[in-house]
Amino acid sequence: MMDDCAMTLRSKLILASVLACFLGLVSAGLLFNWLGQDYLVLIALLSLGLVWAVSHYMTRNLADCLAALEVGLLNFKDNDFSISIPVKGDEQLRTLARLFNESAHTLRRERQFIYQRELLLDKVIQSSPNVMILLDxxxxxxxxxxxxxxxxNQGVPIEGLHLHELIEACSPELITALNNPKDGLFTLGAKESLGTDIQGETSDETMNEDETWHLSRGRFKLNGQLHHLLLLKQMTHELNRQEVAVWKxxxxxxxHELNNSVAPIASMVNSGRMITKDLNDPKLKMIFDTIDDRTQHLSQFIFNYARFAKLPLPNKxxxxxxxxxxxxxxxxxxxxxxxxxxxxxYFDLxxxxxxxxxxxxxxxxxxSKVxxxxMSITQANPSHGVDSASGNKGILISIxxxxxxxxxxxxxxxxxxxxSTKQSGTGLGLPLCREILEAHDGRISLHNREETGLCVKLWLPQS
Structure with missing residues (x-):
């Protein structure tokens, strides 16, 4: 279609040129017969003026269209796609104007789509708990x-800072990991210090867990420049989950194996009691009682561990x-x-x-004295590391x-x-509490009080 339009426009331009030249020659002949050869210069000037006027009139739409296209393309060069040119003149010029306007509309739509996608991508990246840094x-x-x-940097923008400036106040473990060119896991040691508790107030002596992080690096070229991407991901919670899953x-x-052994032993003890009940032997009775007591203790022991391994999902x-x-x-x-x-x-009671x-x-x-x-139950924000970025509200229970x-x-x-520090303890009490809290998307933390005693804080998300 564009080839046909170009040929048609070209034919019209040739026709306009021929017509202008023909009119110029005719007017020159008429003026020569009327004025004579003494006025050749005037005749030539008048004939050229007539040719220019005719050519200008016949190409006026083309000139307007080309001027509009020039303005539109200059706007495109400046990344401004809001302009539209008027649709007028010959059919070929109107077609060209319509194509330009359609292209501008498409570019506007595409730029809006890219802008919305960039906003969405930036929102996702900013909301991610993973640490992302792009370096030149x-x-x-x-x-x-x-x-x-x-x-x-405590929430202050860090764009423009050098990496060495950024990490000079960090822990030695983090500095070593960032200076190491290889990817992999590293651990930030637990620190016992005055920190901020779940309510955001200065707490007494607090013990944080060792934190396991994964560092990955990426390199790519953008606009001919080499860039480096650092990704830091908190792996502590995930590794704890995997560890607990293995224990379970x-x-x-x-x-399963102990139950397979305990059940026959209990059955044999009952059978032995029935068989020897007429003997009335105190020593034999003591033996059976001891075996029965230990099998019951072992059954209770197995039940406690199985309860930890088969914790059901909370029915809130x-x-x-x-x-x-x-x-x-x-x-x-x-x-x-x-x-x-x-x-x-709102939880599993x-x-x-x-x-x-x-x-x-x-x-x-x-x-402690009774x-x-x-116990206190209040509304509170989570502690850092617990949905702190989202600022979710929750319930804080302190014992x-x-x-x-x-x-x-x-x-x-x-x-x-x-x-466990108790002689008869199974070591599952607090881990079971932790499992239940995490199944509710909550957290548990232990804090030594300033003078004496312990404070256990439970945070539950608010429905």
Missing amino acids: DEQRVIYANDAARHLF KVIRIIS SMVNWLKMTEHLSHHYKFTLDGSLPEGDG IQMEQVLLNLLKNAHESG DEIT CDAGSGMSSEVLKQALLPFY
Whole structure:
């Protein structure tokens, strides 16, 4: 179609030129006969003027169209696609104007789509908990997301800073990992220091867990310049989940094998009692009682571990705080500190009562006086590392005692399965609490109080 239009426009231009020349020659002849040869210069000038006027008139639409196209293309060059040119003149020129306007509309739409996609991509990157930093070849920060700004500069923008400036105040482990050209896992050691608790206030001595991170690097060229991408991902929670999953699998296997042995032993003890009941031998009775007692103890031991390995998903429902606390006080005494939240809670009542009863039991066994054991339930923001970027609201439950507290070593390992400081403990009480809280998308943390005692804080997301 464009070839046909070009030929037609070309024919019209040739025809206009021929017609202008013909009119110029005719007018020159007429003027020569009228004025004579003494006025040749005037005749020539008048004839050229007539040729120019005719040519200008016949090509006026073409000139207007080309001028509009020139303005439009200059706007395209400046990335302005908002312009449209008038559709007028010959059919070929109108077709050209329509094609230009359609192209401008398409470019506007595409630019709007790209802009919206860039906004969406930036929103996703800024909301990601992973730390993302883009560096140029001189190791200066070109782009960083919100997680990177909070990790390295307390939320202050870091664009334009050199990487060495950025990490000079970081921990030695993080500096070593960032200076290492290889990808891989690294660990930031636990620190015992005055920190910020779940409510955002300065807390007493707090023990954080060791944090495991994964560092990956990428290199690519953009606009002829080499760029470097650093990605830091928090792996602590995921590795803890995998570790607990392995422990659960081991527990299920061991429980199955022990049950297969305990059940026949219990059955044989009952059969032995029936067979020897007429002998009335005290020693034989003591042997059977001992075997029966130990098999029951072993069955209870297996049941406790199997309960940890087969924890069901929470069946959440609306829970009245007053009724729940009154029910808990029937089992273990405590002092309710402050008022209860106005709205109901939303969680699995049976599982959360199991958590709170276990924590209250620990508080009573800590050596604390009963009247110094307190529980508070308030609305609060999560602690850093727990949905801090999203700023989700939640419920904070604190159980505090005035006992002996925990040493630094115990605080580090208290939430790990099978770790216990009690002679008869299974080491599953606090890990079970942690599993239940995390199944509710919540968190548990342990804090030594400033003077004496321990405070356990539970954070649950608000429905």
